[in-house]
Amino acid sequence: MELTSTWYLVLSAILFSLGATGLLVRRNPLIMFMCLELMLNAVNLTFVTFGNELNDLGGEISVFFVLVVAAAEVVVGLGIVVAIMRRRSEATADDLSVLRG
């Protein structure tokens, strides 16, 4: 059995859905972060797959951009999470709603 692009795309879709579902159902900010990373990497996988399929380096290059953005986002996001955890160690994402309109 040959591993065609379809397999990769299906895997990517599964990973993405897992991440999205996790993001929606979990309330621990750290876990939500991990789910977010999962979604980003699912997208990366699609990029690489299509890059390979279409013989276009653009796909691989996009992955680097996504990685850089994800790294920057983790730095900021984790900083915020740590700052919150210091104040209220029991806090869940739902408790942090002071910015409501």
Next chain:
Amino acid sequence: MQLVELVWLVPLLPLLGFITLAFLGRRLGEPIAGWIATGAIGGSFLASLVVFAGMVGLDGEERIVEFKLFDWVSAGDFNVDMGLLADPLSVTMILFITGVATLIHLYSIGYMHGDPDFSKFFVYLNLFAFSMLMLVLGDNLLLTFLGWEGVGACSYFLISFWFTDEANASAGKKAFITNRVGDVGFMLATFLAFFAYGSIEYGEMFSGAPIAQGTATAIALLLFMGAAGKSAQFPLYLWLPDAMAGPTPVSALIHAATMVTSGVYLLARINPILAASYDWGPSIIAWVGLFTALFAASIAVAQDDIKKVLAYSTVSQLGFMIVAIGTGVYVAALFHMITHAFFKALMFLGSGSVIHGMHDDQNMKRYGGLAKLMPITAGTFVVGWLAIAGIPPFSGFWSKDEILVGIYDNSDVFANKVLFVLLLIAALLTAFYMTRLVILTFFGAPRWRDEVTGEAWVSSDDELPLRHPHESPWLMTLPLVALAGLALVAGAINLPFTSDLHFLENWLEPSLLGNEYHVGAGGGTKLTLAVIATLFAIGGIVAAVKLYLDKRGGTGPDAPAIVAQGWGYDDAVSNFMGGPGSKGFDGLAAFDSTVVDGAVNGVGKLVQFDGSLLRKLQNGLVRSYAALMAAGAIGLMIYFLIVSA
């Protein structure tokens, strides 16, 4: 580099003076602040002389130099530069503005001596000079309007300079508000000019395609409305007599020599618009000017306050200039503006010197016999008096005669011969009230007692006021002498004899773009008219001497009270504005606050309501935002699937 390009220095120096004094004035104090201000405007005068010299070296058409500093307003098709326009007209203006202003700054150092707000006075004076120079040098209507409002604001500050006195403060307000009425006309004219010409820059407006006659008439009359406010024409002249509440140098500089002539300047500047309008447009201008000249002259006859006489006289003389504008003899208007600036500034400063000597009393009925005690003031004042009365060879004779000849000759103006005769009567009244002022002040018997010796010259039932008149210090008499010299010889800048002697006319020609009305009458007619005008002037003088020169201390017959009160016009306006007029405007204000503001506020309320519904979505829960995003993504996906299917 051409010398003309130094024109930016002219407004810059007073601006620097203003900024310096605004920050450091109080620390520098008297008299250094005054000297800095005088130095700034004096430097500006020197710069004007350099520009003038540079322009003399250029040929006719090259004398119009536009000097763009930077983009000012830029919105779509609407572009306004901060640009200066140096042409014979504006250079003439800056020369006499900076010249007279320098002398008056000098005089003020003496006059304001000991005032607690000494430095503040010079801050305003320099700001005024800057605004006035921007007004005449601006190369578009908007920049002129900026200067226009600037001089208006400075006029307001300076009229109510001694604001602790209620009367001074309300005189300032009156001047400001009356001017705003005229400003409406100016603004409407600017809008209309932009729609008609596509530009409000003088150069582009007057070189482009001609506009419809009706539009030109409308623009011209709206600008005249603005000019009537600034140049105190009927029905907006009301503020000028009250403006005499300010310090006397202010009356001389702003309310006689410079600011009040800006309306005349504006109308001369837009001469192509006047030329393009229907004949009845300029005719209206000429007739309003005439009415003002006659009306104000009649009121001046009945005033006892020395500054009020001069104020109504200024209104009347401005009327003469407006008549000249309406007639199309712009050169005569500007000629009279220049000579008037000299002799009226001279007489205002002279009156200041008298008031100074008479313990701030301004009532001429308590003056008399001052010529012996204040010889320089009296001598220079006599020059001013003969100049305004129109006695040859004093400057006023030449300029007034030009206007009279022009109106006699130009039959395009409605009923010009009638206008001519009425103007002659105004000239006669001018000679009459001026003679009355001079006699009551400087001649006749003193109607006061000497404070030191207790000596009295006339017997009186009432107690005579104690006075000790004395000549003013050199700082105040020096400008008087200089102005008297100018008032004496200024007629030489435009002698009527041969066309080579029309210096001012030849000089201004490029600015007037061929719109000047040239008098067709021959030398004989002109001579006859000059003789008639002189006879009228002498008649006025003789009549006043007969009535008012009294060695026994009488003050001559009084005019009816209604004349002294300005024919009741001022009161009528006050009563109307205080009564029915005020109610009407309250109605308009109510309309504004309910209907106009209601519409604006209604839009705001609507948006607020929408917002209050939408803000519920912003609940602060990260997961709900994520859910919404997911829902949106799924929705988009379904949409694309359906569209592509």
